[in-house]
Amino acid sequence: MNNTNEKKQKYLYNYSCQDDEVELCALEMRSFFGQDSDDYIIESNIKIDPSRSPFIRDRIDILFEGSELEEIITKVKSLTSLKETYRVIFLKTFSLEKVGFEERRRVEREVALHVPGEPDLKNPDILFGIIEVHGKWVFGYYQKGEAVxxxxxxxxxxxxxxxxxxxxxxxxxxxxxxxxxxxxxxxxxxxxxxxxxxxxxxxxxxxxxxxxxxxxxxxxxxxxxxxxxxxxxxxxxxxxxxxxxxxxxxxxxxxxxxxxxxxxxxxxxxxxxxxxxxxxxxxxxxxxxxxxxxxxxxxxxxxxxxxxxxxxxxxx
Structure with missing residues (x-):
């Protein structure tokens, strides 16, 4: 029996495009998700392989959301101990307020410190993504789009x-x-x-x-x-x-x-x-x-x- 109260998986998509592609990018967004976004961030229950789109940079399969970074860290600690190695990546966005390199690295280190497992910056088995967007922090499994x-x-x-x-x-x-x-x-x-x-x-x-x-x-x-x-x-x-x-x-x-x-x-x-x-x-x-x-x-x-x-x- 299906549990109608089961929480649907949510995904965050991070887009970018050239000035002459803005309208095409928005039309593709509407085709995928039924909506577009002025800040090139889409959050949806619809799962799309980021490599399908020439405009999707990457996707986070959302595990945790929180209003403060400390809230994310608390939830990260609750993860089941990982057998695989991992790395945390702070997403670079196209149109949101830019976060400097040092600050992105600081957040990555701070979150990664509390993931129960063995970090590996060069060849990790698992990638996690984190981003601050729309007044909240989002953390989850990370998938990068490939320019097929x-x-x-x-x-x-x-x-x-x-x-x-x-x-x-x-x-x-x-x-x-x-x-x-x-x-x-x-x-x-x-x-x-x-x-x-x-x-x-x-x-x-x-x-x-x-x-x-x-x-x-x-x-x-x-x-x-x-x-x-x-x-x-x-x-x-x-x-x-x-x-x-x-x-x-x-x-x-x-x-x-x-x-x-x-x-x-x-x-x-x-x-x-x-x-x-x-x-x-x-x-x-x-x-x-x-x-x-x-x-x-x-x-x-x-x-x-x-x-x-x-x-x-x-x-x-």
Whole structure:
């Protein structure tokens, strides 16, 4: 029998981003947690691997909270004696008041002194994290995010108008924040940047494109990182089946520019097989999205110099 009074595990996520990524970061937060945060700290019962996001620095699986550091130390003393070695890390935050190096080390030492076990600063078996945020102290198991997207920058084939791996990873998260049981499609997949990021996070996704010349490179890119998914030569109007979400980076370069009528037909096709859509576009196409039957529920701008893309989330 489940105990309805059982306390749910809470997690603290520590975010950071560049100035031109603020809106994209916030949209990804809302997709994961249903909220965003001006101070780039999110506390939630929802568990997300920090390495999924290009913006999550690290996560604390919260064990103790307290209004004073001494309260945390008292609770730390109550931990079951550890058989493994450990280290305590004071989290560096992106936008909160900066805590100096010496003060962070002092807090780490003071807390670590009371953990029942053997400390190891170089190769610990367990990492604990501590932070002062929102007027309270938080302590728990620490997990650092890895920049998996960075590894995907070195792929065999590139494309001048492709999304960066960092943006592509965020777009995949916005489309499929919780992958269990979800099916996704990228029906204009190009060189496969979104496919690689989605596959690396365990998202069930397939791809297709109307350009047969690019698809061998797409398949090479996917295989290069040890992933596999169906990638077909297919017009979006020929897609069959049913998907939870479609990710569409709208064609816009000189070789693949399409008219507003063609954009409408493309999105109407997506409406026939997808319950949700995440669109990347450089053009204002709100009316086209709505005429295709989708309701715009969220959005952001992504800037790179003078170049701006929109990421738009639509639902039926």
């Amino acid at each position: 997207w960075l590894q995907h920058q070195s792929k065999p084939h590139g494309y001048s108008t492709a999304l960066s791996t960092r943006v592509a990873r965020a777009v995949a998260n916005i489309a499929v924040p919780h992958p269990a049981g979800k099916k996704a499609i990228d029906p204009c997949c190009g060189i496969g940047t979104v496919l690689v990021e989605a596959l690396s996070m365990g998202i069930d996704i397939v791809g297709s494109d109307v350009n047969p010349l690019i698809l061998p490179g797409t398949r090479d890119n996917i295989a290069h990182f040890g992933y596999h998914c169906e990638v077909l030569f297919r017009d979006i109007r020929k897609v069959t089946g049913s998907y939870d979400v479609a990710i569409i980076d709208m064609p816009y370069n000189l070789c693949s520019v399409i008219s507003p009528q063609e954009q409408l037909e493309l999105l109407q096709s997506a409406y026939s097989f997808a319950e949700k859509i995440v669109i990347v576009t450089i053009e204002p196409i709100d009316s086209i999205i709505e005429n295709a039957g989708f309701r715009i529920v969220d959005r952001c701008n992504v800037r790179k110099g003078t170049f701006t893309r929109q990421v738009i989330v639509g639902e039926k």
